[in-house]
Amino acid sequence: xxxxxxxxxxxxxxxxxxxxxxxxxxxxxxxxxxxxxxxxxxxxxxxxxxxxxxxxxxxxxxxxxxxxxxxxxxxxxxxxxxxxxxxxxxxxxxxxxxxxxxxxxxxxxxxxxxxxxxxxxxxxxxxxxxxxxxxxxxxxxxxxxxxxxxxxxxxxxxxxxxxxxxxxxxxxxxxxxxxxxxxxxxxxxxxxxxxxxxxxxxxxxxxxxxxxxxxxxxxxxxxxxxxxxxxxxxxxxxxxxxxxxxxxxxxxxxxxxxxxxxxxxxxxxxxxxxxxxxxxxxxxxxxxxxxxxxxxxxxxxxxxxxxxxxxxxxxxxxxxxxxxxxxxxxxxxxxxxxxxxxxxxxxxxxxxxxxxxxxxxxxxxxxxxxxxxxxxxxxxxxxxxxxxxxxxxxxxxxxxxxxxxxxxxxxxxxxxxxxxxxxxxxxxxxxxxxxxxxxxxxxxxxxxxxxxxxxxxxxxxxxxxxxxxxxxxxxxxxxxxxxxxxxxxxxxxxxxxxxxxxxxxxxxxxxxxxxxxxxxxxxxxxxxxxxxxxxxxxxxxxxxxxxxxxxxxxxxxxxxxxxxxxxxxxxxxxxxxxxxxxxxxxxxxxxxxxxxxxxxxxxxxxxxxxxxxxxxxxxxxxxxxxxxxxxxxxxxxxxxxxxxxxxxxxxxxxxxxxxxxxxxxxxxxxxxxxxxxxxxxxxxxxxxxxxxxxxxxxxxxxxxxxxxxxxxxxxxxxxxxxxxxxxxxxxxxxxxxxxxxxxxxxxxxxxxxxxxxxxxxxxxxxxxxxxxxxxxxxxxxxxxx
Numbered sequence: 001x002x003x004x005x006x007x008x009x010x011x012x013x014x015x016x017x018x019x020x021x022x023x024x025x026x027x028x029x030x031x032x033x034x035x036x037x038x039x040x041x042x043x044x045x046x047x048x049x050x051x052x053x054x055x056x057x058x059x060x061x062x063x064x065x066x067x068x069x070x071x072x073x074x075x076x077x078x079x080x081x082x083x084x085x086x087x088x089x090x091x092x093x094x095x096x097x098x099x100x101x102x103x104x105x106x107x108x109x110x111x112x113x114x115x116x117x118x119x120x121x122x123x124x125x126x127x128x129x130x131x132x133x134x135x136x137x138x139x140x141x142x143x144x145x146x147x148x149x150x151x152x153x154x155x156x157x158x159x160x161x162x163x164x165x166x167x168x169x170x171x172x173x174x175x176x177x178x179x180x181x182x183x184x185x186x187x188x189x190x191x192x193x194x195x196x197x198x199x200x201x202x203x204x205x206x207x208x209x210x211x212x213x214x215x216x217x218x219x220x221x222x223x224x225x226x227x228x229x230x231x232x233x234x235x236x237x238x239x240x241x242x243x244x245x246x247x248x249x250x251x252x253x254x255x256x257x258x259x260x261x262x263x264x265x266x267x268x269x270x271x272x273x274x275x276x277x278x279x280x281x282x283x284x285x286x287x288x289x290x291x292x293x294x295x296x297x298x299x300x301x302x303x304x305x306x307x308x309x310x311x312x313x314x315x316x317x318x319x320x321x322x323x324x325x326x327x328x329x330x331x332x333x334x335x336x337x338x339x340x341x342x343x344x345x346x347x348x349x350x351x352x353x354x355x356x357x358x359x360x361x362x363x364x365x366x367x368x369x370x371x372x373x374x375x376x377x378x379x380x381x382x383x384x385x386x387x388x389x390x391x392x393x394x395x396x397x398x399x400x401x402x403x404x405x406x407x408x409x410x411x412x413x414x415x416x417x418x419x420x421x422x423x424x425x426x427x428x429x430x431x432x433x434x435x436x437x438x439x440x441x442x443x444x445x446x447x448x449x450x451x452x453x454x455x456x457x458x459x460x461x462x463x464x465x466x467x468x469x470x471x472x473x474x475x476x477x478x479x480x481x482x483x484x485x486x487x488x489x490x491x492x493x494x495x496x497x498x499x500x501x502x503x504x505x506x507x508x509x510x511x512x513x514x515x516x517x518x519x520x521x522x523x524x525x526x527x528x529x530x531x532x533x534x535x536x537x538x539x540x541x542x543x544x545x546x547x548x549x550x551x552x553x554x555x556x557x558x559x560x561x562x563x564x565x566x567x568x569x570x571x572x573x574x575x576x577x578x579x580x581x582x583x584x585x586x587x588x589x590x591x592x593x594x595x596x597x598x599x600x601x602x603x604x605x606x607x608x609x610x611x612x613x614x615x616x617x618x619x620x621x622x623x624x625x626x627x628x629x630x631x632x633x634x635x636x637x638x639x640x641x642x643x644x645x646x647x648x649x650x651x652x653x654x655x656x657x658x659x660x661x662x663x664x665x666x667x668x669x670x671x672x673x674x675x676x677x678x679x680x681x682x683x684x685x686x687x688x689x690x691x692x693x694x695x696x697x698x699x700x701x702x703x704x705x706x707x708x709x710x711x712x713x714x715x716x717x718x719x720x721x722x723x724x725x726x727x728x729x730x731x732x733x734x735x736x737x738x739x740x741x742x743x744x745x746x747x748x749x750x751x752x753x754x755x756x757x758x759x760x761x762x763x764x765x766x767x768x769x770x771x772x773x774x775x776x777x778x779x780x781x782x783x784x785x
Contacts, residue, residue, distance in 0.1 A: 042065075045072065045076065046061065046065050046072075153185070153188065154185050154188065154189060154202075154206050155185075155206070155209075156178065156181065156182065156185075156210075156213065159174075160174075160177075160178035160181060161178075161213065163175045163177075163178045164178050164179065164182070164213050164216055164217045164220070165213070165216050165217075165220075167220070170224075171220060171221060171224040171247060171251060172247055175217070175220070176250060176254070178217070179214070179217050179254065182210050182213050182214055182217070183214070185206065185210050186206075186207060186210050186211075186214075189203050189206045189207055189210070190207075193207075218254075218255065218257075218258050218261055219261075221251045221254060221255050221261070222255065222261045222264065222265055224248075224251055225248070225251055225252065225255065225265040225269075226265055226268055228248050228251075229265065229268050229269040229272055230268070230272060232269075232272060232273075232276075243328070244325065244328040244329050248329070249328065249329060249330075249331050252265075252329055252330060252331075253330070253331060266363065266367060269367065270367055270370035270371055273322070273367075273370075273371040274370065274371060274372075274373055274374045275374070277318060277371055277372060277374065277375055278374040278375060278378075280318075281314065281315075281318075281375050281378065281379075282378065284296070284297055284314055285297045285298050285311070285378075285382075286298060297310045297311055297314065301386070304386045304387075304389075304390055304395055304399055305395065305398050305399060305402065307382075307386060308383055308386055308387075308399055308402060308403070309402055311379060311382065311383070312379075312402070312403070312406045315372065315375060315379065315406075315420070316406065316409065316410070316413075318372065318375075319368065319372065319410070319413060319414060319420075320413075322367075322368050322371050322372075323364070323368060323413070326363075326364045326367055326368065327364065330360045330363065330364065332357075332360055332361075332364070365414065365415055365418070368414050368418070369414060369415075369418045369419055369420065372414075372419070372420045373419050373420075375420070376419055376420060376423040379423065379427075380423050380426070380427055383403070383427050383431075384427060384430055386399070387399055387400075387427075387430060387431045387434050388430075388434060390434070390438075391438075392438075393435055393438035393439050393442060393470055393474070394470060394473050394474065394477075396431065396434050396435040396438050397435045397474050397477055397478075398477055399431055400428060400431035400432045400434075400435050401477055401478070401481050403424060403427055403428040403431050404428050404481070404509055405481065406424060407421065407424040407425055407428050410424055428509075432509065432510055436510065436514075436515070436518060439515065439518045439519055440518055442467060442470065443467075443518055443519065443521075443522035444522070445463075446463060446464070446467060446522045446523065446525075446526040447522060447525065447526050447529065449461075449463050449526070449530075450530060450533065450534075451530045451531070451533070451534045453534060453537045453538055456541070458542055458545050458546045458549055458648040459549055459650060460527075460549060460550045460553045464523055464526070464527070464550060464553070465553075467519070467522075467523060468523065468553065468554065468557045470519070471519045471520070471557060472557050474515065474519070475558075475560075475561045475564075475565070478512055478515075478561075478564070479561055479563070479564075482563075482564070512564050513564075513567060513568065516558075516565060516568045517568075520554060520558070520568060520572070523550065523554055524550070524551065524554070524572070524575060527546070527547050527550035527551070528547055531543035531544075531546050531547050542645060542648060544579060544582055544583050544586065545583065545645070545646075545648050545649055547579055548576065548579050548580065548583065548649060548654065549648070549649060549650045549651075551572055551575060551576045551579065552576065552649075552650060552651045552654065553650065554572060555569060555572055555573070555576070558572070580654065580657075580658060583646075583658055584658050584661050584662055584665075587643065587645070587646065587658055587659070587662045588661075588662040588665045588666065590645070591639070591643075591662050591663075591666060592666060592669060594634055594637075594639060595630065595631045595634040595635075595666065596626070596627045596628075596629075596630025596631050596634065597627055597630075597631050597666075597669060597670065597673065599618040599627070600618055600619055600623070600624060600627045600673055601669045601672065601673060602618075603616055603618040603619045604619065604672055604673050604676040605672065612681060612682045612683040613676055613677070613682040613684075614682055614683045614684045615683070619676075619682075621684065621685075621690060624677070624690065625690060625693065625694075628690075628691065628693065628694040629694055631670075631694065631695075632694040632695040632696075635695055635696070635706055640663075640706070640707070641708075642659075643655070643658075643659050646658055646659055660709070663707040663708075663709060664707075664709060666703075666707070667700060667703050667704055667707065667709065670696075670700065670703055671700045673691070674688075674691050674698050674700070677690065677691050678691070
């Protein structure tokens with residue numbers, strides 16, 4: 001049926017009750033929960049009653065239900081109310097019974113309460129007594145805990161007392177813990193005794209008992225360290241691999257609080273080490289190491305340098321092992337110091353407190369010094385015996401330098417005031433004295449050896465060469481030692497070091513210039529003295545050339561060691577220059593005599609009378625012409641280029657220098673002769689024609705060219721011209737700045753310029769001489785005419 005058919009239409013449909021009813025029923029929503037529950041209730045109500053009999057017609061039960069719905073509901077409600085009334089009656093009955101029980105219980109409670117009140121009245125005194133006892137018990141417990149805490153804080157337990165006092169308990173962690181607790185007890189007790197009431201009896205008793213325990217504990221530490229120190233030599237007689245246990249290190253640190261006990265134990269340690277080190281040193285000397293390796297040191301007694309070096313190396317190794325052992329014993333960490341570098345030994349001023357680290361360092365230094373005391377005597381005896389038995393000065397000097405090296409090393413390791421350092425200083429002084437004595441003996445021997453009269457040689461003799469060779473080896477040794485000291489000084493402070501190393505050693509090492517004086521001066525003295533003696537026996541023997549050869553040879557020996565022989569070379573250079581000047585004078589005279597101008601030049605330079613030179617026999621026109629002819633012939637001889645006498649000079653440069661200087665003087669002599677002949681006062685007829693009749697025809701520049709001196713003169717002129725140009729430029733600039741002042745000082749400036757030219761020339765000559773090996777200084781160059 002469609003919805004349109006269900007919709008009421010018209011007035012009749014609107015008033016029809018059936019249609020209204022249908023419309024109401026059809027429009028009712030049965031999906032809500034309340035409606036569905038109501039329908040379910042009706043279904044339950046009528047569903048049970050509808051099953052009793054069958055319907056006579058369809059819808060009979062539904063019609064009855066609609067008609068009797070109100071009645072049925074009322075009947076259902078009445079039935080339910082009856083059930084409620086019946087149930088509530090039973091409840092009322094039970095409540096009545098409960099009321100009876102409650103009343104009985106109230107009666108029992110009242111009775112119990114009465115009994116309780118009577119009991120409380122009877123036990124009130126007992127409760128008060130129990131409360132008082134409980135309070136007293138709590139107070140006693142508090143006092144007990146306080147006393148227990150006090151005893152645990154201010155007394156030692158039985159185990160701790162036994163650890164401190166008993167010899168059966170070894171020194172260890174338990175012992176040190178007990179000692180620490182005893183120290184804490186004393187510190188806390190001092191705080192208690194510092195109150196307003198002053199010291200208490202308990203405090204005094206605690207201090208007394210702990211003091212006794214501490215003394216017993218320190219005595220126990222002393223006994224332990226004494227046993228340990230006595231056993232060190234048994235563990236390792238050489239003291240090279242000793243290990244300090246943590247217990248021993250802790251014992252030493254704790255014993256520092258009792259300086260007298262620590263001193264006693266360390267004294268025992270030093271005595272033990274002295275004996276053991278001495279025994280080990282003698283064993284190393286005579287028997288060597290275990291199984292014969294290393295071999296005994298005395299097997300190398302035939303080699304002094306190795307023998308002394310092995311002994312000193314053994315001592316140095318023992319010192320290093322001693323230092324490591326003592327640092328480990330005192331718990332000192334290494335300071336990163338390199339081997340051989342300087343260790344600080346700052347002295348403590350009087351009254352100044354010592355820091356803990358400084359005090360430990362003082363202990364270490366003192367123990368190291370004491371440990372090697374007994375080594376000094378056998379070491380000193382053997383070294384001195386070796387040094388004094390040496391005949392070679394080279395070996396003596398090498399041994400002395402070796403001793404000096406170890407002296408510096410030990411001084412930086414154990415301090416300059418140590419016994420071992422003093423012994424090494426004494427041995428080193430004796431070694432240098434032996435070396436100086438050996439050098440002096442050899443030097444005196446030089447003065448006693450005479451030259452062979454039949455030997456025409458002008459070179460240094462064999463005994464001078466041998467002595468110079470010894471000096472060269474000594475300088476090599478010294479140079480190597482200076483380089484080593486420079487490296488050590490650079491590591492210490494990064495500074496430079498002077499060539500003389502004696503400044504660091506308190507005068508132990510003699511200054512090297514003293515050694516040079518002992519070795520070089522006798523050579524020079526012997527060369528001069530023996531040359532004069534031989535000259536008397538052989539007048540034709542060239543003593544001056546021999547002396548110059550000896551001097552140049554000595555200079556060649558000293559030259560590679562200019563760092564510490566510069567002053568000595570300067571002294572030899574002065575002597576050499578004097579000898580060279582003598583040879584130049586003699587060579588000039590000889591050449592002038594060979595050239596035939598000697599008598600003429602002497603007469604021109606120093607006329608014997610006031611008469612004109614032409615009237616004097618040596619300078620008469622005929623004699624002068626003969627001399628000029630001889631001179632002209634001489635200019636063609638080989639002597640002009642090479643002197644047979646100077647060929648004996650071992651230094652070729654010196655040969656050329658002397659010969660060239662003599663030729664320069666001949667040029668000046670010829671110039672002097674030409675000048676005197678050309679003067680009218682000497683009354684020569686056509687004097688210049690006379691001079692120009694023979695070579696070099698009265699022309700000085702031509703003679704310079706013949707001698708090969710023209711290039712030298714031109715070079716000097718170029719230098720002077722260049723200098724004059726520079727001076728003129730400077731003068732022009734000065735004039736531009738201040739013309740008035742410059743005009744008043746022109747003469748002074750010219751004089752100063754000339755002086756500067758001469759100074760610059762002399763400086764250039766000195767530089768050329770230094771580049772030439774420090775040889776003889778050349779005479780000043782002649783100024784151009």
